[in-house]
Amino acid sequence: MTNLSSQPAANAQTPSTMDLVNKNLAKRYRAEKRFKAYGIAAILFGLACLVILFTDIVSKGHSAFLQTYVYLEVTYDADTLEIDDINNPQQIAIADYSALVKASLRQQFTDAKSRKERRNLYGLVSNGASFTLRESLEDNPALLNQTVGVWLLADDDVDTYYKSRGDDKADAFVGRLVPKQVAWIETWITNQQIKKRFNTTFFTSGDSREPEQAGILGAMAGSLFTLLVTIILSFPIGVAAAVYLEEYAPKNKLTDFIEVNINNLAAVPSIIFGLLGLAIFIGYFEMHRSLPLVGGLVLSLMTLPTIIISSRAAIKSVPPSIRDAALGLGASKMQVILHHVLPLSMPGMLTGAIIGFAQALGETAPLLMIGMVAFIVDIPGGISDPSTVLPVQIFLWSDSPERAFIERTSAAIMVLLAFLITMNTFAILLRNRLERRW
C-alpha cells in the first residue's frame, strides 16, 4: 500500500483502516451468525409450538371418533317389558328396556350376586342402550319375545378401559372400575363380544352428562345459528360503514372520531363485549339468556370493526381511475359505488369478512357472559332456542371430571379447527384470486 503516499489525507487513515477492519471481521461475522441463529430459533420455536399443539390435540382426540360397543344376547321379553298389546305405541314407548339389558347381563355373568355387584355389572352398559332397543322394537314389533344379539353402547369407563388397553392388560386405564368389572370386560374381550365402531353419536346428538352419549350436534347447530345472525348483521352494516368512510366521509372531527372509535373497538377485549351484551341486551332489553340471537348480536358488534377495516382496505385498492371513468360518463356517486366500486372490491371484502367470521366462530368469552354456558341437551331449531356453541361446549367438557370427556373435548376441538381451517383456506383462495386480478 505504499503507492498510496500520494494521497496526503487518506494516507493517515487508509493503512490502519484496513488493518482495523480485518482485525474485527471474525468477531463481526460471529455476531452475524449468532443473530441469524436467534431468528431461526424463534421460528423453530413457533413452529414447534404449533406442531406440539396439534399433535397433542389429535393424539388425545382421535380415539373419540370410535366408540366401544358390547354384544349382548337380548330377549325382548313381553313380561319384563310389560307389553300386552304390541300394536299399542304407547306401551312400546314407555316400556322399561333397561330391564332387558340387565337381564341379559345377569344371564351372562352369574357371579354378580350382591346388590352392589349387580349395580357394578349394570354400570358396564350405557343407559343409552335402552333407546337402541326401543328403536329396534318400534321398527320391528315382531321382535317381541325373540332373542337377538345386539351391539349396545358401552359405558364410558368401559370405553376408556378398552381404548387404553392395547394388547396388554397392564397398560389399561382402570379408573373407577372395580376389579370384578375389569374381569367381566376381559371376558367380553376374550369372547370378542366387544368392539369399536365409528362414533356416530358424537355427530348426531346433543350434550349429555354421560360421555358416551354426548355429541356436538347441538353445539354445532348453535354455532351455525349464532354465526348466521352475525353474518346477516355485521356484513352489510360493516360494508356500508366502510363505503361511507371511504367514499363519502368529509375530513372533519366527526369522521376522525368515528375512525378512532373503530380502530379502538377492534382491540377491545372480547369479554367487554360480553359485558355489553349482558347489560344491554339481557339487562335492559330483557332478552332471554343462551339465545343464538343474543350471541349473534354480541358477536356482530365484536366483528364489525374487523369487517369495516378490511372492507376499507378492499375499497381503497380499487384504482381511482375506475371511479373517474364512471364519473366522467355522468354516473352519480351512488351509481359509481353500486356499479363499480362494490363489485370490484367484493372479493377483498369477503376475504376480510370470512376471517372475521372465523374469529367469531372460535370466540368463547363474550358468550359465557350472556349465558350460553347452560347445559342444553336439545338440539336448537332456530335463533330463539336456547343453545350453546362449539367453543363453549369445549369449555364445558374440558371442565368435566370423566376421562372420556377429555378425548371428546379434543375431538370437538378437531371439528372446530377443521371448520376454521376450511374458512381460512377459502379466504386465502379468494385473496389469491383477487391478487391475480389487478
Place this chain on the structure above:
Amino acid sequence: MNTSMLLVIAIIMMAMAFFLGRKRAITVAGGNHGIRNLNSLPGYYGTLSALWCGIPSLLILALWVIFDDYIIIQIIIQELPTSSQALSESELGLLLNTVANIALNNSSTLVAEPFIIEAADRLNGLKSISQMALSVVILCVAMGLALFSWLRVNTQLKARVKVENVFKIVLLLCASIAVFTTAGIVFSVIFESIKFFQSVPFFDFVFGLQWSPQMAIRADQIGGSGAFGAVPLFAGTMLISVIAMIIAVPAGLMAAIYLSEYASPKVRTIVKPALEVLAGVPTVVYGFFAALTVAPYLRDTGSMFGLSVSSESALAAGLVMGVMIIPFISSLSDDVINAVPQSLRDGSLGLGATHSETIKQVIIPAALPGIVGGILLAVSRAIGETMIVVMAAGLAANLTANPLESVTTVTVQIVTLLVGDQEFNSPKTLSAFALGLMLFLITLALNSIALMVVKKYREQYE
C-alpha cells in the same frame, strides 16, 4: 296480526309503492319516449316512493314494539290494588312475573289470588288491543304515504338526489354504530360500577389488597366478609402478561426479522402462514392445552427438581398465552420492518456494515416506534385475554410474584362472578362490572397510545 306479519305487509307495501311510483313517473313523462323529460330515471321515483312509504311505517313499528310492553305494564300496575302498588321494586317484579306467566299459559289451574287473575286477563286484553291498533296504524300510514308520494311524482322532482341523500344517511348511520357500541360499552359498565362504588369505596377497590367477593354465609367464615380489593387481581394479570410477553416479544420479533430480512421467498411463503395458524387457533383451545397438557407437565417437571409447582400456575397460563401472541407480534413487526425504506438498508450495507449490524443499528431503531406500538397492542391483548386464564389460572387471589404459584386475573374474576345465576344488585355481581370498567379503561389507554404511535410512524415513511 302479529309483528312479523306486519313486517311482511310493510315490505309488500314498499314494493307496491316502488312500482306505482315508477309507473306514475313514466306516465307523467308521457310514456317511454318521454323519459328524457324526467329529472331522474323512473326507478329513482319508484325507490323514493318506496322509501317514503316504508321508512315511517317501519319506524312506527319498531317504536311500538319497543314501548308497548312498558306502557301496558304501567297500566297494569296502575290498576293493581293499592297494597300491591306499595310493594318494593323486586317484589313487584315477582308479582308481575306471575301475572305474565298466568297470562301466557291462559290457565286457571295455577292457584292465584283473584286480583292477579284479573290483571292477567287485563294484560291479554291490552296486548290484543295494542296489536290491533298497531296493525291499523301501520296500514293507514303506509297507504297514506304511498298515496302522498304517488301524488308528488312530477318531472321536476329531484328523485335521484333525494334517494342518494337517504343512501348516504343510511351509510352514515352504519358507520356510527361503532360509536354507539363504544357508548354502549361505557354506559353498560359505568352504571353498574357506580352502583358498586356506592357500597364499596373506590379507593378500597383500587388499592385494597384483599379479594374475596364471596359474602359471608356463616358468621365464622374467614375472608367471607366480601373484601373487594382489586390489587391481587391486577398483580396476577400483570404477572401472567409479563410471562407471556417474555415469551412472545423476543420470539415474535426475531421471527419477523428473520422472515423479512433473511428468509428466501420460498421459506417465507411457507413459514408465514404456518405461524399465522397459531393466531387463528381459538383461545379456548389454548386454554385446554394449557390446563390439560402444559400445567401437568410443568407440575411433574417441577416436582422432579423438588419444586412445588401449582397445577394452576401462572407460568402455564403465561407460557401458552405467550405462544398465542407470537404471531400477533411477528406480523405487526413484519409490517413495520417492511415499511423501513430500502435506501436505509443500502446506506448501511454500502458503508460495509454486516446484515445484522444493519438490522440492529439502523432498521430496528428506525422501526422502533412501530414495534413499541405493536408490543403495546399485544400487552393489551394479553391483559384482556380470557379463556386461557379462565381454564388454566386459579381462582384464589394470591398476591405473589412467584410464577409457580397460582394467581387469578381480572378476566377470570369477571367470568366467575357473572357466569351462572346471579342476583343483579349484589356487590358481588356489580364488582364484575367495576372490574370490566377498569379492564376497558386500561386496554383503551394502551390501544389509543399504540394506535397513535403506529400512525405517526407510518406517516413518517409514507
Place this chain on the structure above:
Amino acid sequence: MNENDPQISQDITNLITVGNAFSEHAKMSMRNVNVFYADKQAIHDVSLDIGKNEVVAMIGPSGCGKSTFLRCMNRMNDTIDSCRIEGDFRLEEDDIYHPNQDVVALRARVGIVFQKPNPFPKSIYDNVAYGPKVHGLASSKTDLDEIVETSLVRAGLWNEVKDRLTAAGTGLSGGQQQRLCIARTIAVGPEVILMDEPCSALDPIATAKIEELIAELSQNFTIAIVTHSMQQAARVSQRTAYFHMGKLIEVNDTKKVFTNPEHELTEAYITGRFG
C-alpha cells in the same frame, strides 16, 4: 442524417468500445463484465478502468446499465437475489468477486453514495460515526469525535452543523443530507467512492455545492460517478464513459467526448437526439 440514425442503422450486438477504456494507474479495473437479472442481460461485455485519483463519469440513457455497473463495483448487487455477475473486477490487485474476498471489508475500501439522500434516522453525529463504529476504527471517544469532525469538514458540512450535531440527520435540507451521506462514506476512509446520480434529487444550488465537493474529494479519493446530466459529467470528470443498452460505447477524456465524440451513438446522445 435521418437515414443514418444510429438507433436504426446500427446493429448494436457487435459493437466494441471505442476510445481509451484503460488506465496506466488503474485503481479499479473491470474486464469483460456481463450482468444478468434472472434471464435478462443488463450489461454486455464491458471493460473499464478507473485511474487513481481520477473522476470517471458514466453517462447514458435510462436503463443503459450504468447504475448496475456501478453497484457491481462494491457488490451492492449481492443483495438482489436474481442478479448474476460474470467477469473480472479488481481493486488494485484484489479480485472483488473472489470467494475469499470479504464483502464487508471490500465496502470499507469502496464506499457508495446513493441517488436519494438516505441519512439514518439518528443524530448527525451518529450518522457519521456509524461506519467507524461498526468497523471498530476508533479506539476512543476522542478518536471518534475527530473522525466525525474531519469527515464533516471534508464534506463541507461542518460549519453548518457543528452546533447541532445531536440534531436528527433527517431534519437537514436535501443538499445537506446528501453531503451528510458523503461525510458518512468518507468517515470509513475508503479508497474509492462510487456515486450513483448523487444530485438527481437536489436543486441547482445544492448540486453546485456537491460538484465542488467532488472536485475537492478527487484530490484524495478515486471517484466513479453515474450521472444523468451531461453538464455535470463535463464539469466534474476527467474521463467519461458512455453506456448504451448495456454496452460501453465509448470512453475518452471528457473534453473529447463532449466536443468531438468518436462514436456516432455518443454524438447522437450528447446532441440530445435521444436520452
